[in-house]
Amino acid sequence: MTWKQMFTSSIGQKLTMALTGLFLITFLIVHVGLNACIWANDGGQMFNTGANFMSSMLVIRIMEIGLFAGIIIHVIQGLLLFFENKSKRKIGYAIEYGERGSKWYSRSMGLLGTLLLLFLIMHIYHFWVPSRLGGMWNIKPLEEVDYTNGLGKQYHNLYAEMINVFQNPIVVILYVLGCISLAYHLMHGFESAFRTIGVHNNRYLKMLRYVGRGYSIIISIAFAMMPISIYLGWIR
């Protein structure tokens, strides 16, 4: 058994999906937690300080590379598996097997993932690009703010950028749709990832099913409420 044989086998490829998926799930907890600071309603000070603290840590900058790698590997492996699996039945049925035993979102992971990919491209363009690449080429950098009583320490005003981006109702709707795709992708993906890594104890599977559903719903609602709160002027 070589590593190549392992990771190119059907189960090995699913392991890649599960590990990258679980990594993304972990990242989202940090992401939602930090972003929730916008609800402090302090003009963004808590959120901006938090975000700047994160981006000033070396560990986080290394993790950021890991995050991009994780997403790219997850997307490529996911789409490869999707097309590979589709090709295994060249002649189909006259009457489809349909929904027996499975949920529509479980059968639509490729579609939901693709919607997420489109969302992510927009999302990265909105925030990551101006924050990290602002000033390079012709990209407009973010505004800076000073929370240090004139000591001159400058913080990227990501918060102002959020307020700015979420004034557009179409953008808000696209973000909410992105969150709905995320919810359904994870309603299946969370539990599935644990099955893929081999959890087969029924007590744990039952627990993971509830935790997975809870996670998917709570995290998606929390994210969706951010653009909504800003658009409706609940926070400014």
Place this chain on the structure above:
Amino acid sequence: MEHYNMNLTLKIWRQKDAKAKGGFETYQVKNISSEMSFLEMIDVLNEDLITEGKDPIAFDHDCREGICGSCSMYINGKPHGPWKATTVCQLHMRAFKDGETVVVEPWRANAFPVIKDLCVDRSAFDRIVQAGGYISVNTGNAVDGNAIPVDKDKADKSFAAAACIACGACVAACKNSSAMLFVSAKVSHLALLPQGEPERKTRAINMVAQMDKEGFGSCTNIGACEATCPKEIRLTNIARLNAEYLSAALTIDKEN
């Protein structure tokens, strides 16, 4: 339950041989008893076809009591027809109403090519079992059944997995044409018993490698197979196979 007779319209996949294109033919069957099995109903139709000098419909069957796994018909969108936990040979005509139209197709998967009409080539399953779905034992007298202690819970789970009759309905139902439910039943059956221990790692690795080579898809844990399996093989077996395979692949000390 009340007996009744029925007339049905059948749309059955006919295909001369593996190379032919194939298509649906429509047949009318009359006075079918609700007490017949689905295969007996096809027998009646075939008798008619033979009398008319036509080629009878080819279909697989052997035991006709739900244990051999050879019968394989995809009826109205479901492998083995509408009943739960039932093979087609055990499906009775009382599952249908007078005047109904019934569509019968062969299993569909690249790994199960049609040989003729409703017969598909399922030798891929045999090759997967040959790759490791066995235990090596000395020949000679049978060992006393209770010589090796087995935990009751494991014995039950192993027995439930061993109920798989290798019919292939799980593949036929799966959107990925995955054979994972079948392979997981075969691997679980042996991995749970002390007799399966010596070849545990190579079994999981070799059976999965053969499964991939035969052209089955991978498992996305959706559960379509479990809902159609005539022997109610549980989806948890697939998670167990993942565990067996991954721990074997990560720990086996063999370079190739």
